[in-house]
Structures are given as C-alpha cells and as structure tokens.
Amino acid sequence: xxxTADEMMIVSAARALSNSDVCFVGIGxxxxxxxxxxxxxxxxxTLIYESGTIGAAPTLLPLSxxxxxxCTTALTTVSSPEMFRYWLQGGWITVGFLGAAQLDRFGNIxxxxxxxxxxxxxxxxxxxxxxxxxxxSQKIYIVMKQSRRSFVERIDFMTSFGFxxxxxxxxxxxxxxxxxxxxxxxxxxxxxxxxTNELQVVSxxxxxxxxxxxxxxxxxxxxxxxxxxxxxxKLRELKILRDLQRRTREAHRGQRVRD
Amino acid sequence: MKLVQPLEQAIRNxxxxxxxxxxxxxxxxxxxxxxxxxxxxxxxxxxxxxMTPDLIxxxxxxxxxxxxxxxxxxxxxxxxxxxRLRDAAENDWPNSLIxxxxxxxxxxxxxxxxxxxxxxxxxxxxxxxxxxxVNRNVGSVTCPFTGEVLAAVPALRPDVxxxxxxxxxxxxxxxxxxxxxxxxxAALAATRTVVTVEEVVDDLxxxxxxxxxxxxxxxxxxxxxxxxHPSYALGxxxxxxxxxxxxxxxxxxxxxxxxxxxxxxxxxxxxxxxxRIPGESH
Numbered sequence: 001x002x003x004t005a006d007e008m009m010i011v012s013a014a015r016a017l018s019n020s021d022v023c024f025v026g027i028g029x030x031x032x033x034x035x036x037x038x039x040x041x042x043x044x045x046t047l048i049y050e051s052g053t054i055g056a057a058p059t060l061l062p063l064s065x066x067x068x069x070x071c072t073t074a075l076t077t078v079s080s081p082e083m084f085r086y087w088l089q090g091g092w093i094t095v096g097f098l099g100a101a102q103l104d105r106f107g108n109i110x111x112x113x114x115x116x117x118x119x120x121x122x123x124x125x126x127x128x129x130x131x132x133x134x135x136x137s138q139k140i141y142i143v144m145k146q147s148r149r150s151f152v153e154r155i156d157f158m159t160s161f162g163f164x165x166x167x168x169x170x171x172x173x174x175x176x177x178x179x180x181x182x183x184x185x186x187x188x189x190x191x192x193x194x195x196t197n198e199l200q201v202v203s204x205x206x207x208x209x210x211x212x213x214x215x216x217x218x219x220x221x222x223x224x225x226x227x228x229x230x231x232x233x234k235l236r237e238l239k240i241l242r243d244l245q246r247r248t249r250e251a252h253r254g255q256r257v258r259d
Numbered sequence: 260m261k262l263v264q265p266l267e268q269a270i271r272n273x274x275x276x277x278x279x280x281x282x283x284x285x286x287x288x289x290x291x292x293x294x295x296x297x298x299x300x301x302x303x304x305x306x307x308x309x310m311t312p313d314l315i316x317x318x319x320x321x322x323x324x325x326x327x328x329x330x331x332x333x334x335x336x337x338x339x340x341x342x343r344l345r346d347a348a349e350n351d352w353p354n355s356l357i358x359x360x361x362x363x364x365x366x367x368x369x370x371x372x373x374x375x376x377x378x379x380x381x382x383x384x385x386x387x388x389x390x391x392x393v394n395r396n397v398g399s400v401t402c403p404f405t406g407e408v409l410a411a412v413p414a415l416r417p418d419v420x421x422x423x424x425x426x427x428x429x430x431x432x433x434x435x436x437x438x439x440x441x442x443x444x445a446a447l448a449a450t451r452t453v454v455t456v457e458e459v460v461d462d463l464x465x466x467x468x469x470x471x472x473x474x475x476x477x478x479x480x481x482x483x484x485x486x487x488h489p490s491y492a493l494g495x496x497x498x499x500x501x502x503x504x505x506x507x508x509x510x511x512x513x514x515x516x517x518x519x520x521x522x523x524x525x526x527x528x529x530x531x532x533x534x535r536i537p538g539e540s541h
Contacts, residue, residue, distance in 0.1 A: 027336065027337045028337070050363065051285050051286055051287070051438045051440070052285070052438055052439070052440065053438065062337070063336065063337035063338070063498070063500040063503065063504075064286050064336035064337045064498065064500075064503070065286065065336065066285050066286020066287050066336070066438050066440075066498075067286070067498055067500075068287070068437065068491055068493055068497055068498060070438075071287070071437045071438050071493060072437075072493070077437065077438055077439070079367075079439050079440065079441065079442075079443065079444070079470075080285060080310065080363065080367040080370075080440045080441040080444075081367040081368060081370070081371040081441065081444055083367070084363065084364035084367050084368065084382075085364075085367075085368065085371075085382070088364065089364070089382065089383055112360070112389070112390075117389075117393050118393075120348065120349055121349070122340075122345070122349070123333070123340070123344070123345045123348035123349050124340065125332050125333050125334030125340060125341070126330065126331060126332050126333050126334075126360055127331060127332070127360075127362045127363075127388065127390060128311070128331050128332030128334075128362070128363050129331075129332075129362065129363040129364065130362070131362040131364070131384065131385055131386070131388040131390065132362055132363075132364040132382075132383075132384050132385075132386075134387075135383070135384075135386040135387065136383065157389050158387065158388060158389035159388060159389065159390070160387075160388060161386060161387025161388060164387060169387075170387075173386050173387050174386065174407070174408070175386050175387065252500045252501060252504070253501070
C-alpha cells in the first residue's frame with residue numbers, strides 16, 4: 001500500500017511508545033502519533049496535554065491542546081500551576097514530545113525568532129511549555145520534517161535546551177534528565193551518539209537514501225555504524241491513521257466558519 | 260445581586276488607560292466578549308499578560324490597545340502564527356510593543372506566587388534557555404538548604420483579571436469547570452476581577468472540590484451567553500475550530516483585519532455573542 005513520508009513519520013513515532021509511557025503531547029505530528037499508538041497496541045499509554053488533561057483519550061485529533069474532548073475524555077483535568085509543578089517538575093513525564101522551527105545537530109530547539117531577538121525577521125510563537133518540557137521530561141522525542149530551513153548549523157535562538165554543544169553540557173547545567181533520545185523525521189530515525197550526543201541517523205525509511213537525508217540537513221550528517229531500514233507502515237497502521245485524520249478533518253470542517 | 264452589571268459598565272468601572280490586565284483562560288473560557296468591550300471602550304497603553312495570547316490578544320494588539328505584552332506562547336493554536344502580533348513585533352504596527360517573554364511554567368508559577376501573596380516564584384526552570392538573556396525578569400535564587408540554583412520570576416499581580424466562566428449563583432459565587440488553566444490564580448492575584456458568565460443560577464450544584472471563586476473575590480459579573488466564542492465553554496458550546504482556521508486569512512492583511520473588527524467588534528454588542536455559538540439561530 002502506498003503511503004506518504006508524513007505517514008511514515010507518524011507511524012514511526014507511534015511505534016516508539018509503550019504502555020508504561022506517560023507522554024506530554026504537542027499538537028500536530030506528536031498528537032497524531034500518540035493517538036495512533038493508543039489504537040495500534042499500546043492502549044495504556046498515558047497522554048497528557050499541556051492544558052492540564054491527564055489521561056486524555058480523544059476520539060478525534062484535537063486542533064488545539066485545549067480542545068473540549070481532551071478534557072471530557074481525560075481521567076482528570078488539573079490547573080496550569082499543578083500541571084507544571086507537580087506533574088512535569090515532579091518528574092512523572094516519561095516522554096516529552098517537541099517540535100522545532102529550527103533544530104541543530106545537538107537537538108537544541110528554536111521556536112522563538114528567526115533573526116535577531118530584538119528585531120526578528122519572523123516572530124515565532126515562543127517557547128510555551130517547551131523550555132521546561134525539554135529539561136524536566138525523563139526523555140525527549142522530537143518529531144519534525146527535514147528541511148535545510150529547519151535543520152540548521154546554528155539556531156537563531158536557544159528556546160529549549162537539547163545537548164548544548166554536546167557531551168555532558170546538560171549535566172553541567174544541573175539538568176538531570178536524558179534529553180533528546182529520538183528524532184523522528186519524514187526520512188529517518190536519529191539517536192544521539194554515545195559520548196558526543198550528536199544526533200546521528202540510525203535508520204532510513206524505505207526508499208530514502210543518504211543523499212536525500214544530506215540534502216535536507218544544514219550540517220554534515222553523521223551515520224551510525226549500523227544503519228537499519230525502518231519497517232514500512234503496516235496496512236493496519238495506515239488504515240487507522242487515515243481514518244483518524246479523515247474524521248478529524250470532517251469534524252473541523254463541520255464547525256462554522258464565519259468571516 | 261449587586262455584582263451583576265452590563266458588560267460596558269463592568270469594563271468601564273474596572274479597566275482604565277495604562278492598567279495591567281490579564282484576560283486568561285487556557286484555550287477554554289477565553290473572555291472574548293470582555294476583550295471586545297475593552298476595544299470599544301477605546302482604552303490605551305494596557306499591559307496585557309496571558310500565558311497563550313491566542314486570537315484575543317491578536318485582536319487587542321492589532322487594535323492598538325497594548326503597550327506591553329507578557330506572554331509565553333503567541334500562536335494560533337494548531338493553525339500557525341498570530342499575524343497581528345507578528346506585525347507589531349516585527350514592524351511596530353499599529354504601535355511598538357514591549358515584550359516580556361516567559362515560559363508557560365514560569366507564568367503559571369508567577370500567577371500562583373501572586374495569588375499566594377509572595378513577591379516571586381521559584382521553579383526549576385529556564386535551564387539552558389536563551390530566554391534568560393532577553394528577559395530581565397528571569398532571575399535566580401539559591402536554595403538555602405541544598406545550594407541548588409533555581410529560577411525565580413516576579414509574582415504576576417495584574418490590576419485586573421478578566422475571566423469567562425460557566426455560571427454564577429445569585430450571590431455572585433462563580434463556578435469554572437473543565438480546563439481551568441491559571442484562572443483561579445490569576446483572579447486571586449489581581450487587584451480587581453471581572454467575570455463574564457453564561458448564566459446565573461440558583462445553585463451551582465458542584466462537587467466539594469470544584470473550582471469556585473467566592474463572591475468576595477469578584478468585583479463585577481456580566482451575563483454574556485456565548486462570551487467565550489470562538490473559544491468555548493464546556494457544557495455550553497464547543498470550540499469553533501473553523502473560526503480559528505479562518506482567522507489566519509482574516510488577520511493576514513491589515514485592512515481586512517480592520518474591516519472585520521469594524522463589522523464584528525466596533526459596531527457589535529455583547530448580545531451578538533449568543534448568535535455566534537452553535538445551536539443558536541441568527
């Protein structure tokens with residue numbers, strides 16, 4: 001069955017989760033991946049959205065982290081101070097999902113500005129929960145598409161800390177968590193190299209070449225000694241994902257648009 | 260109940276030029292009707308604080324109400340960037356905007372410090388983040404017991420906090436249900452609190468641990484059904500995700516934005532919100 005690079009990315013991220021994971025979920029690909037995971041063999045994975053919903057089990061993909069269905073299907077909904085103080089800072093989150101406008105080879109993330117901070121060429125949304133998610137989740141999974149624009153040699157602003165300049169920079173700052181342990185893109189799966197913590201390709205998606213990867217990354221890409229082939233999405237995974245996305249599109253379109 | 264006032268009066272009595280105002284509500288219960296009333300009141304030079312500026316601050320900033328913005332995430336959730344806020348930050352249109360940028364965790368902690376009557380909040384935050392270098396209101400404090408260095412941010416104490424809630428009872432006690440964000444903390448941290456509600460009822464019928472703001476913490480209540488649209492009020496109407504998608508096009512162009520604001524805000528009244536929510540004829 002034919003599939004898109006986006007679908008490959010979401011399916012790969014979904015497969016990375018287990019029933020004991022407690023995930024801090026962002027909107028977009030991470031939310032699609034987490035909700036796909038619930039339907040393809042990890043029904044007990046716990047989804048926490050930043051809006052305070054713990055154990056959310058939406059029937060559709062939410063447009064925002066605060067959609068009503070997240071709350072009505074959740075085990076409980078807590079206030080923002082409780083969310084950040086008890087649940088995130090308290091160390092309960094096993095996997096924090098993050099995306100980036102710009103990402104560097106050490107998993108450092110910029111979602112603040114393109115250009116200088118005080119005179120930005122693009123004022124991006126900002127960090128939101130990400131600076132603390134990056135430092136306080138037990139580990140970080142980054143899910144995003146590869147492009148020269150976003151996979152850059154130097155990020156314009158350090159919104160959320162990955163491995164800094166590599167090595168033990170996290171520990172030097174007093175950060176006790178593992179940081180970016182998985183980068184899942186539309187082309188490959190990356191993991192930090194031992195000691196340097198530079199992200200390196202460990203698996204290529206079916207049909208993707210090293211040339212494809214190199215062409216979409218703004219630094220000289222490193223590859224693990226053994227690079228495997230990511231298993232293609234299974235028919236069942238694709239069917240469930242597409243059904244979820246179709247129902248989501250219909251529901252969002254169904255709401256009234258006025259202008 | 261003397262707390263209940265028309266929205267125009269509630270805003271006039273509690274918000275004036277130069278005030279610091281927190282219109283809160285995390286995706287849910289965003290007080291759009293009260294923000295529109297603030298725009299109609301022609302107020303100026305407000306310091307706006309809010310964890311997630313959302314469309315409500317895109318509208319206020321685009322209309323030139325704000326002098327300063329304290330925030331953590333300035334996006335159109337699930338859609339993209341806030342185009343009016345960007346225009347202010349990148350091009351000083353319609354005016355320049357002072358930006359004080361935090362993380363969500365820091366702002367949640369800062370409101371809680373305000374509600375707790377403490378001067379600052381302490382958190383294990385901003386570790387390695389460049390926000391520390393661009394925001395003088397991110398400091399640090401050393402734990403007197405362990406020596407650990409932790410982030411510190413000043414308490415947020417808005418002059419006015421403005422909220423939308425599901426209901427008030429006839430004494431003026433207010434019930435908030437669902438995603439409550441930082442609403443309670445923002446209300447208790449503020450000097451004055453204004454709440455719009457869907458309805459006033461005889462009895463709140465809530466469980467013992469419900470999020471209730473007692474009447475003595477509130478300065479004005481206005482009954483504005485639909486007042487959170489295009490955000491939502493759990494149990495009353497759903498988030499109008501279609502409008503959030505449509506806003507991207509409306510706000511893309513300055514003239515189109517201004518003409519939308521003229522038609523839907525300047526020449527509108529709080530009563531129009533009832534017509535905007537699903538299930539109501541118009």
